[in-house]
């Protein structure tokens with residue numbers, strides 16, 4: 053080098069080369085950035101599609117389940133119930149034709165059995181399809197559930213509510229009722245509790261259902277670890293119903309012992325449906 | 326070109342590691358392992374840069390320091406890539422290439438002496454990390470990142486390396502030639518190239534540390 057023109061030429065060449073390489077590098081970085089953005093948004097769209105599809109599946113499954121329950125409840129009531137009433141009538145009449153003491157005693161027992169069964173059938177079909185819920189709404193239905201538990205004299209049970217519950221959508225009412233029912237059933241079945249409390253609270257569009265017991269308590273992770281064979285379907289059903297409503301369910305250990313299950317729903321997302 | 330302007334760039338470049346290093350120390354507890362390595366590198370880099378500047382001001386040849394920085398830099402960045410490459414083969418290659426690099430380093434040192442410009446090591450280093458950066462970008466595109474790259478510290482780190490090494494490649498490979506043949510004035514001008522790129526790199530490293538979050 054040494055000559056000024058040569059130096060200028062070298063400088064130009066050097067700058068061109070370096071800028072060229074820099075340009076390539078920045079293009080590459082930009083390309084990676086933009087491409088990844090595009091891929092990400094595509095994947096997010098797919099995810100959203102998938103989860104809305106899953107929600108619909110869930111809703112369909114739960115609807116089907118409710119429909120099936122309704123059918124069974126109606127069949128039980130109409131077919132089995134009707135035949136049982138007839139059977140009772142016949143047994144009563146048979147009593148008149150029975151001449152000996154032993155026959156009458158057997159007949160009386162039979163009538164008692166039939167009566168018990170009629171009551172059971174009515175109870176089961178009511179459990180399957182709580183008529184109170186459809187006619188008088190969520191609060192009355194839970195009241196009835198509480199009364200039934202109280203009558204059994206196994207635990208003390210309390211139900212309190214705050215807010216307006218008359219204008220809930222039927223699907224939300226039903227879901228909340230089923231969830232409360234299963235949570236109470238679980239507390240009765242597994243917790244060995246002395247006390248159960250149910251709280252229902254609504255604040256504008258925010259709804260909370262809480263079921264507490266002072267029983268043995270449990271860890272959700274441990275339930276998750278159980279094999280499907282051992283697992284019940286109660287918690288799973290609750291989960292399905294809650295996620296169908298875009299809500300959230302949490303199980304907290306209650307202090308000093310027991311379980312506090314809380315369901316939270318945001319009703320505003322439901323109103324526009 | 327204004328002489329003071331060149332001096333300003335060189336000085337800024339020497340201190341440019343302060344920004345990311347300060348941020349790294351501030352966020353130290355929440356940094357990922359790779360970013361801790363990066364912070365360690367920034368500390369060493371700041372140390373050598375300032376020493377280099379001091380030596381130059383005291384008219385002492387500072388080129389040996391470049392050898393020191395180069396070998397440390399290569400080791401630390403290789404360590405980062407060893408961690409962030411997912412493929413087992415790539416991890417193994419990083420180790421093998423580091424060993425080969427060390428060979429080049431020793432030979433170059435033996436042939437040219439510590440007072441020469443570390444031309445061969447710098448050139449090889451530039452090529453290696455440019456390739457690593459491209460491979461890593463490929464890994465990003467193939468993998469399924471669940472968040473945008475603007476929040477990915479390693480994306481910015483990688484960008485910093487790519488810009489610096491791709492941009493300096495010509496300078497490094499021609500460095501001996503430049504020192505031998507170009508006029509002193511020209512040398513001064515050309516030496517601002519890595520200095521500017523160094524500032525850009527440190528800025529990108531700052532972003533990397535800035536956006537980093539504790540995983541999970």
Ligand SMILES: Nc1ncnc2c1ncn2[C@@H]1O[C@H](COP(=O)(O)OP(=O)(O)OP(=O)(O)O)[C@@H](O)[C@H]1O
Pocket residue numbers: 238239241242243265267268269270275283284285286287288311
């Ligand atoms: N309130 C509770 N206190 C203590 N353990 C509970 C409570 N609720 C649930 N569990 C535990 O969680 C498990 C899962 O409950 P889940 O309702 O899913 O099934 P299940 O009640 O056993 O069966 P299913 O509801 O299908 O009749 C129960 O077996 C029980 O061990």
Ligand SMILES: [Mg+2]
Pocket residue numbers: 234237238284285286287
């Ligand atoms: Mg259950």
